[in-house]
Amino acid sequence: MEVRPLPDGADPQDGPTNIELRHLRAYVALCEEANYTRAAAALHLSQPALTRTIQQLERIVECRLIERTSRRFALTDEGAELLTHARRVLADVDTVAARLRARSAVEIGFAWLLPTSWLAATRRRYEAAGGRLTLRRVDDPLAALDVRAIDIAIYRKAIRLPSHFDSRVIATERRLLAVSVHSPLATATDLRWADLAGYPLVVNVVSGTTHAGSWDEGDPDRPIITCRNFDEWIELVAADRGIGGVPDLARSRAPHPGVVYLDIPDAPPSHVYLAWHAKPEPSRAVRRFLGVA
Template identity: 35%
Template sequence: MDYELRHLRAFVAVAKVHSYTAASRDLLITQPALTRAVQQLEVALGIQLLTRTSRSVELTAAGSEFYDKVLSIVAELDRAVLSIQGRQELRIGFQWVLPAPWATHTISEFERATGVATRLLRRDDVEPHLERGELDVAVTRTMLKSADLEHALLFDEERVAVVSSSSKLAGRRTLSWQELADHPLVINTVNGTTQPELWPPETRPGCIVPCENFDEWLHLVAAGRGLGALPRSAARSTQHPDLIFIPLVDAPAVPVWLAYQPRRRNALVRKFVSIGLNVGALEGK
């Protein structure tokens, strides 16, 4: 079939960001050249992969299926090239705020022990990126659903309440877990650690303010749209002039996991998981 690796890379770049303009910047080529590469791939395959509107670029059903398969192939090829050139790297995904100081200690120890660089990639939904091989391992505070992934429990974190500085609760020294549910609650529905199911059915929050990522969550809580809760390490790493952090009483702990694909568990992944578990055991004491 008459296509080359550059055609596949062009398609993957556009599909990933849903924009020819942004993808051309990522690949450092002109937008017309990128457009031609994608069109040539579609002609070679005899299939329309992308649909273009005035506002965005979307995958067709066939394009979505092709993207999942091609992304895995391109990722494997990149790993092979880095390996043969002696420039291996470990790609570590995370959903929002990495647990500290665990992340710093683990990454430093891994790089010292292996001589391999790490690359941190924030992804709101790490699961498909792990499945396609775009990530080697991911730090997550929620159990991922795919049966193809394994999880290694690092440690449990305490939660703290997060309220707007304008809230009448801002001066409180502590809040109870149940008290949190008696107020409007901002919930990150994609990867947040605080979900209504953590309360008994009869005492669950009556008012939920949904959002889909950590940045939206921060702004909604700061604006006083509702209360929230964070793992303690995330609260320590979060700086916002309009947020107040208050210890929570009787709140369930937040488990922190490393997730990875068993079939991609090479020596580097095994080493990172081993170091991560050792560091987690020390910090969890």
């Protein structure tokens, strides 16, 4: 086969020296459309950008691929040979990428009890669409998300997020009062939320839902006992160091022999949130998960 050289003045060293996938995708699109304008539109490129990409490809392989004629679009023998191989290469790459994406999992980080019905429904919808979910317990889901140790954070603490995060509410939960079995409150009746404003309060500063600001008119001298996870929180409450507020899921999912959970009719509800990286744009798998969550 006679190799047709590049036009006079073309330098094989101009631009990239190796064929890249973008060259092959541009070349296949051009061959299928047989028209620079239509191919550029299909690739979401400008026509000059497509022309430069094809010229780069011809420099890399050091031969003409497309006949230079104004009457019709035609490939050289070398161009037809490259088209056959380019289609096979792109098909192989796309197949491998699809298989790897199908095996990838979205990792969800959470500090403690997950909203069971939401998780079951979301997992069912996501896995029916071909995705996989994995769960990871961490003390601070938002910190783990920030360093990209997880893909999605589930959290309950109502705070202002960094600008590169986005979030949404996925559930609203009733709030219970948690007290030690040794506390006089353990047998109290007809308690109102405002009645609790002066009691010592145990606060999980990382992932808790209740803090001094959860009361409109709290006691500024109220003792606050802080901790950093649920396990510490419930042991401090059991030790009668203070009272605590917790979503009602704890009553059935986190019973403790030293803790009594009490219904407070006017206790403000708490919310469960999802958070994810909005900048840069999340991966395709995360976007699919958000679509079913």
